[in-house]
Amino acid sequence: MDKYQPDYRNILEVLYNRRPKVLPLYEHHIDAAFIEKATGQKFSDSINTDPELYFSKVINFWKENTYDAFDFEAPICEVFPDHGAILGGKAGPIQNREDFDRYPFDEIPSLFWANATPKLEAIRKVLPQGMKAYGGCGYGVFESAQDLVGYENLCIMQFVDPDLFRDLFAKIGDLYVTLWTKMVKEYSDIFVFFRMGDDLGHRTSTMLAPEIIKTHILPQHKKVVDIVHEGGKKFLLHSCGNIFSVMPDIIEMGIDAKHSNEDQIASYDEWIKKYNSQIGLFGGFDVNILSLGDYQSVYEKVVKDGTYFRGIAKGYGLGSGNSIPEYVSVDAYRGMIDAVKQIRRNDNYINNNK
Amino acid sequence: MNLYELYDAILNGKLEKAVEVTNQAISQSIEPQIIINDYMVKAMEEIGARFEAGSAFVPNLLMSARAMKGSLEILKPLMNNSNVTPMGKVVVGTVKGDLHDIGKNLVCSMLEGCGFEVVNLGVDISSEKFIEAVKEHKANIVCMSALLTTTMTYMKEVIDAFENVGLRKDVKIMVGGAPLSEDFANEIHADGYSDNANSAVSLAKKLMAS
Numbered sequence A: 001m002d003k004y005q006p007d008y009r010n011i012l013e014v015l016y017n018r019r020p021k022v023l024p025l026y027e028h029h030i031d032a033a034f035i036e037k038a039t040g041q042k043f044s045d046s047i048n049t050d051p052e053l054y055f056s057k058v059i060n061f062w063k064e065n066t067y068d069a070f071d072f073e074a075p076i077c078e079v080f081p082d083h084g085a086i087l088g089g090k091a092g093p094i095q096n097r098e099d100f101d102r103y104p105f106d107e108i109p110s111l112f113w114a115n116a117t118p119k120l121e122a123i124r125k126v127l128p129q130g131m132k133a134y135g136g137c138g139y140g141v142f143e144s145a146q147d148l149v150g151y152e153n154l155c156i157m158q159f160v161d162p163d164l165f166r167d168l169f170a171k172i173g174d175l176y177v178t179l180w181t182k183m184v185k186e187y188s189d190i191f192v193f194f195r196m197g198d199d200l201g202h203r204t205s206t207m208l209a210p211e212i213i214k215t216h217i218l219p220q221h222k223k224v225v226d227i228v229h230e231g232g233k234k235f236l237l238h239s240c241g242n243i244f245s246v247m248p249d250i251i252e253m254g255i256d257a258k259h260s261n262e263d264q265i266a267s268y269d270e271w272i273k274k275y276n277s278q279i280g281l282f283g284g285f286d287v288n289i290l291s292l293g294d295y296q297s298v299y300e301k302v303v304k305d306g307t308y309f310r311g312i313a314k315g316y317g318l319g320s321g322n323s324i325p326e327y328v329s330v331d332a333y334r335g336m337i338d339a340v341k342q343i344r345r346n347d348n349y350i351n352n353n354k
Numbered sequence B: 001m002n003l004y005e006l007y008d009a010i011l012n013g014k015l016e017k018a019v020e021v022t023n024q025a026i027s028q029s030i031e032p033q034i035i036i037n038d039y040m041v042k043a044m045e046e047i048g049a050r051f052e053a054g055s056a057f058v059p060n061l062l063m064s065a066r067a068m069k070g071s072l073e074i075l076k077p078l079m080n081n082s083n084v085t086p087m088g089k090v091v092v093g094t095v096k097g098d099l100h101d102i103g104k105n106l107v108c109s110m111l112e113g114c115g116f117e118v119v120n121l122g123v124d125i126s127s128e129k130f131i132e133a134v135k136e137h138k139a140n141i142v143c144m145s146a147l148l149t150t151t152m153t154y155m156k157e158v159i160d161a162f163e164n165v166g167l168r169k170d171v172k173i174m175v176g177g178a179p180l181s182e183d184f185a186n187e188i189h190a191d192g193y194s195d196n197a198n199s200a201v202s203l204a205k206k207l208m209a210s
């Protein structure tokens, strides 16, 4: 087969919920450590010292593996003063009204851009022909709240100080409007579509009650969705866990596509059957499979199930249910990539013989 | 006085109310054992059942556990000279390489709320640390949590390590976390698996009785 020519317009079809001509590959993220493991080249230290080198290496990996676009998110939480509660084990900097009033929210945009600009500019310089990024501002509204308070303390705050809980989400929403407005205005040329990741669910349910998510989180999400749409771009939501109870409201707020799935929660065709008439979908293959399987078993499974998903879906892009962390097996990952190439060849054969 | 107010306070996650009613109960010399077993634990069981059924959420569990803890703290000093005995001693940790702690903490809260003595080791726990803790605390049960595929396979190493030091038959080992399944638990020869914090308690009780 000829060398794959990336074409971001191909993956973009999924966001329009149309069947792309060529089955696109999608990942939420591929850890730099995994790329190092797969290529045998060390480069992850260069992210701040030589971002052009870093992004050339990263993007080249995506390109070589026949993706049309790659992920980049400029992280919001990581620039929060006293960040880290989202990782657990410590309380966040905001525990009461006084902390909230004192917190330097106004300084965050400048901290954010100081960190993000060199990376975005580097990406702009090294973008290969036919490829663009997807992502934008990293971390979701709920994740920011968890980072500022801590998940468990946020759950308690919901009951013991509901006004503060409400004001916190509103404040985060305002911050997101500021950051996303500039992101969409100044960097739309390098993004094929925008994406926000906000894990709202766990294995059996949502992380907060559905009513609370609808009242406090989704209205903030919607502000971002609207900014993206007003900028003429499409919006993808990545959200892990069992979020079926809020999916109708998420679709209602205007997302164009959704990613993340786990086999222990639902088989992937359930996602397709439930939601693909309304939105595009990405993913399909649980991280467990890519970590425990070998080349052959993954290859066979992805050819079989991937062909099936592509057959029943409209807008669909294939990939893991989450991301490719360092611990995914390189062989299994290659099995998935080769399987997608095989599905593309099969599609070609069918089209040519129609 | 009406001890059902205590049940309601814990079920609805009302710390102040729970403490108030507990104090009243103490002043009327009601046995801690009755207060705990007949009202407090029952409330935790009910909120746990609602969580399992999907009608209560993690925040509700955390609020109930907080109210339960508040009441238990007042009762603890009185418990030495009463005949309240813990259901069993449990060592809990998220395994090595894994930092996910929310589910593990919930399992701890539920076990504690339902009368177990719990030693929460934290996250990123190696087999050596699990073994050390079991020896130190003379635990009956080990609970391992893992949310990642790699760390879930580490659980097998921990079980093997217990075997190697000759402690395997002295402890029951329970496993849980999002990517696990009953089949996986059987494969690694764990004694039990459950997919939520509520059934973790019934499982622990069953294992104590076996």
Ligand code: B12
Binding pocket: A029, A031, A086, A087, A088, A089, A199, A200, A201, A202, A203, A240, A241, A242, A260, A261, A262, A286, A287, A288, A321, A322, A323, A324, A325, B058, B097, B098, B099, B100, B101, B102, B103, B104, B106, B107, B142, B143, B144, B145, B146, B147, B148, B149, B150, B174, B175, B176, B177, B178, B179, B193, B194, B195, B196, B197, B198, B200
């Ligand atoms: C929140 C979250 C995080 C948070 C963790 C915050 C914290 N303080 O714990 C953050 C953002 C830090 C995080 C990081 C990562 N995460 Co994460 N995360 C999640 C998420 C969305 C929810 C987990 C959670 O908190 N659930 C809430 C609690 C209440 O549920 P629970 O943990 O399942 O526990 C319940 C039961 O399982 C059971 N239980 C749990 N433990 C035990 C133990 C016993 C003995 C028993 C009986 C029962 C039991 O009872 C609990 C209560 O009912 C899951 C998605 C999911 N489906 O779970 C992904 C998920 C676990 N993460 C995932 C990944 C890939 C990662 C990262 C590798 C991402 C990355 N590339 O960096 C890192 C790894 C970091 C590390 N080394 O650990 C993947 C794992 C895939 C896999 N199969 O390996 C998941 C499944 C997402 C997905 N879509 O695939 N994550």
